[in-house]
Amino acid sequence: MRTAPTTEPAVVTRGLVKRFGDNTAVDGIDLTIPRGGIYGVLGPNGAGKTTAIRMLATLLRPDAGEAEVLGHNVLAEPKAIRSKIALTGQFASLDEDLTGIENLVLLGRLQGFSGPAARRRGADLLEAFGLSDAAGRQVKKYSGGMRRRLDIAGSLLVTPEMIFLDEPTTGIDPRSRNQVWDIIRTLVDGGTTVLLTTQYLEEADQLADRLAVIDHGRVIAEGTPGQLKAQVGSGALKVRVVDPAEREQAAEILATTLGGGVVREADPTALTVSLQEQARTSDGLAALEQAGIGVETFAFGQPSLDEVFLALTGKPAEAEPSDEDTEEPDPAAAAAGDHTGAGR
């Protein structure tokens, strides 16, 4: 859809700094974000993600450093940047008192559509996002998922070259989250560059082609999700025992035989062991069998980004993706490529 893709990066920042009083929210960020694809910025609450994205979207002026977005300097040519980007903020960037269609017509007219053209464009977008039935309803009566979809629709009245999505799935149900993910992937297929912030490790893993991990206003790691995971070790063994009472014993056996850290999951039967050497996985399982501990399932997988975060910062990410409240089978998890087997 996009004409003449260029090799020039979408975003380049050098030593970007933003302070609020004594608090340095962004403390010298260097980033190069390629055109096309999804770039994830991952970090816990208060890491500086939103501040960074707001500087790139020309809403905040950096205190130091430089940033270029789509070839324009954020301080010198903010208007040129604004004509090429769209921003979906952390809290829905919509007028809650207006109806869905009024919001889109408002944004459409501001971007230069005539009245009738803006109404047509708004109606088309509502239709495509499955919101036609709610067109005449005030946004404050929308559910979280509907708000998010309308919010993203509001960013697409004119197709942006780059879209900033600040925590697009925070606080919405898993089904809406999957819809938002699909919408984001569709945008990328259309040639738009997506910069997405998230505190959900799973989301970064699922969506991002590359990602930067941010903590206390600094980039602590950068690369593809695979590269980041490779920094942490060769993988993890996930085991579920039959009897929760035997979990503690199993944990000790696995720690001794495999020599890695053992994480006791919220599920009282589940354990995750980080592996030093993949080849010794079978030793661990054999040891469990010898001790007479029943294993319901085991799975061998890449380390999760949660483990990556732990390894990089020395502390767990403060926000955990909540898998417990998933209402339906998550197609993303099923496609994650774990080798799963049932054993005894």
Add this chain to the structure above:
Amino acid sequence: MSAQTTHQASQARTIRGVLLNDDQRPTPSGAASASLTYGWRALLKIKHIPEQLFDVTIFPIMMTVMMTYVFGGAIGETMAGTGDSSAAVDAYVQFLIPGVFAQTLVMITMYTGLTLNRDISKGVFDRFRSLPTWRPAQLVGALLGDQVRYTIAGVIILAVGFIMGFRPDGGLTGVLGAFLLLLVFSFCLSWVWTTVALLMRTEQAAMGVSMFIMMPLTFVSNIFADPQTMPGPVRAFAEVNPVSNVVGAIRELMEGTVDAGSITTVLIYCAVLVAIFGPLSMFIYNRKS
């Protein structure tokens, strides 16, 4: 699962279908058109939340009736000088209505700032600021939308005043001229409130500071009493107070004694207000975090 996948694929197709190509990008709307669009937004808000008209309907009626009958007997007495309280009130009505008309509209301009302060705390503010439109348009548009509110309030006050016996000698032309002048002044004064709203973190703080400015502006003026009766420093303030100048010009227009000099003075005050507080508002708006 497969039904879901098919559904997702078709949703993706639909969304891709509504994305525009590069060559279908319209030129972002100009300054005037963007301001009018934001003005339209303000009107939509009135449509959805008609309660917000409370301050421009009930409040003006209250002010007009209350002020006239509380002060009418006392202050009107010195004007009529007959010792008859109903004649005193009648004399005061002729004096006070143009003043209450101006005072109420001037006080309502404060709500422009409070609405803006509320707007800023919401996500939609970031969206507006990320658009490639003329940035002051959001503020100008809000002020344009407020003209509708001011007009409603003004019509109500004049109607109540008429019922209470206000008979301006300047006739309809004089009243309309006064109305127009007051709308222009209200628009210009509103920039003070946008500045306050952008400076203050909370609506309550903005309200407090606005009231602090508003009270002397409206009370230390010629609205309720002749400044000649006030002690030196207070009188000096009342005489340079822009609100006094507006009220003076409005009284003249309504009495049919149009004086180009007083209208010019008001317009100069207007220009000065916009020249100072317009750029100041925009400076803060552009740096707002």
